[in-house]
Amino acid sequence: MVEYALEAISHAGTSLGIVSKEGVVLAAERRVSSKLLETRDLEKTYVLDDHVAVCVAGIVSDANTLVHYARSVAQNFEATFSEPMPVEQLVTRVADLKQGYTQFGGLRPYGVSMLYAGWDRNNGYQLYVSDPAGNFGAWRATCVGANAQTAQSMLKTHLAGPSGGSGADGADGPGADTHTSATSQDDAIELTLEDAINLSVKILCKTIESSNVTSEKLEIAVLTLHPVSKKPVFRALTREELDILIARIMAAEAAEKAAAEAEKAQQAARAASEAAAAIRANASGSGN
Template sequence: MQGQNQQQAYDRGITIFSPDGRLYQVEYAREAVKRGTASIGVRTADGVVLAVDKRIRSPLMERDSVEKIHKADDHIGIASAGHVADARQLIDFSRRQAQVNRLRYDEAIGVETLTKQVTDHVQQYTQIGGARPFGVALMIAGVSDGEPSLYETDPSGTPYEWKALAIGADRGDIREYLEANYDEEMTLEAGVGLALKALESVAEGGLTPEGVGIATIPVEDAEFHELTDAETEAYLSDLDLLATDEDDATADDDTDTTADEGDTDDDSVDE
């Protein structure tokens, strides 16, 4: 009981390390990220791919209101997993920093530079009393000086560079799939295929164009491009990943059962 009370004391203080060197609130923020639906990034020789699971829980919800891929600048895209409101704050911060860089230096901001500015901002919320950490992780992808880059931001404020990664739900399983199938010399189209196959590997009943979001930033023109439903459907059809009507019905049944049993959905998390 005494040990439990001691841990609770460190839980309440975001700026206080536990005796074993842990910040419990940062660790809890990482758990919030795991509750979000999956987002995947793949860096290829020809550019960067972002793919997200954006399935909605109710047919009454407007699809356009579910945002998991964002354009930060002409050459940079960001995907998120975790608390939606926290993600929105960091996306807005990223866009402001990109615009400030253009006004101040008359040039596009570098992907690494933007990532470190975001993580510096995130890290401040692990040292300030009275504020909690951001319960969201971002994937920042883009092309700078002809080089594709893919970064992850962590709730602790640490930036990581990746060749391919996944954040959100089923991160471990998706990462295993990426590690087994990733090829540094793959084309951008092959990168889209890998991201979709990785997403499908943990999905029940295949994928639908409405439930998937894809964006690419090619090296050739360094322009952020988000695929339309028709373009996404073409990829899914070519890869034989399209969900059938029977699969959709099964998935709906599973979703209804889960909701009835748990009834713990949190609308602030992009589940």
């Protein structure tokens, strides 16, 4: 049954998360089923508490149930201890619930993977991913959903340190030893928040199965600290901001493509010139 749940996730829209110096970025592909459907700013991203948000990939109804459970757990903890629940502890509670549904007959696993972005005073900015089996781990950057391998490869290219380690994609999936993979690469590149947002948009533009990427097909949110109060702040990027980012990235890719084609044309011209010179040299040699 877990395999069927993972299959549902593999067909879901791409969702990814990146930890930067100034915050955590959550980004997701939105699949618009009808132009008549009224859209919201966020469809796959939920706020669990003031310091934790989650981005989901898979069966939305299952995600809603888990989000409701996570919110209740976080609120009960704060009501009991008068402080926010540590991020990893909240992730563990939800993962335990998911794992329990794999142990009994008559129950099916939750068909959803969840990317948690959070901050607490002990561990700072954090990113966790959990799968339907209840496995979870900490990551610097990761991706779930359709075309996850392509996105993981791009994350590794941009974030791997000088040693070429696997700090971005580490293992083959969330069921592997993701916590070790995420924390053992001390030389991984740390991005600024702006760079992380740009990278998220660039990856989604590559993985979305459409030639026309618009802001309606993306949702991006960031978790940062308020510059004065130093409390976590969650904010979703507006359509206007996404349009600007998409246009900038498309223009940069067009410029790179034009430069590559120009370089290819120069190489072809250089090769033709060298071939012509060789022919003339051979003709001159045979004439003598």
